[in-house]
Amino acid sequence: MQASAHMKHVRISPRKVLVVGRLIRGLDARRARALLLHTPKRASEFLMKTLDSACANAENNFSMDRDDLYVSDVLVGAGPTLKRFHARARGRGARILKRTAHITVTVAERNRDYQEEV
Numbered sequence: 001m002q003a004s005a006h007m008k009h010v011r012i013s014p015r016k017v018l019v020v021g022r023l024i025r026g027l028d029a030r031r032a033r034a035l036l037l038h039t040p041k042r043a044s045e046f047l048m049k050t051l052d053s054a055c056a057n058a059e060n061n062f063s064m065d066r067d068d069l070y071v072s073d074v075l076v077g078a079g080p081t082l083k084r085f086h087a088r089a090r091g092r093g094a095r096i097l098k099r100t101a102h103i104t105v106t107v108a109e110r111n112r113d114y115q116e117e118v
Contacts, residue, residue: 002072003058004106007050014076014101017043021074021103029055029069029107047074050105064109072108076101 010017020043024032029051036048051071058064079100085093 001058001062001064002106002108003054003062003064004104005050005053005057007046007053007103009079010046010101010103011098012043012046012101013099014078016041017046017101017103018076020044020047021076024051024071025074027071028110029066029071032071046101046103047105050103051107054105054107058107058109068109068111069107070110071105073104073106075104075106077104078102 020036020039020041023039024035024047027035033048033051036044036051055066055069058069059066079102081100082098084096084098086096088094
């Protein structure tokens with residue numbers, strides 16, 4: 001059984017979120033949360049909120065044990081891009097692309113007899 005949470009239209013580049021998302025894929029939910037808490041990247045804040053939401057969904061909607069959850073998948077996609085212009089010389093304009101991201105965190109329940117290698 002899997003539970004997931006989505007966060008859409010996050011005002012950060014998907015490329016920056018993916019760097020942090022790769023760190024937590026496959027980890028236990030508690031260990032992933034601890035890692036995100038101490039990661040000095042702005043994307044870790046958004047991923048932590050989404051991870052907490054996915055764990056709460058698993059616990060409340062699917063009656064999973066919070067201690068047996070692990071991050072099975074982290075998907076980061078591109079959202080709509082905000083297009084802005086910056087004034088340049090001789091009356092021209094340079095395009096500025098303000099990218100947004102859609103984040104999906106999926107958690108699943110591990111078997112109780114599974115021993116994680118440390």
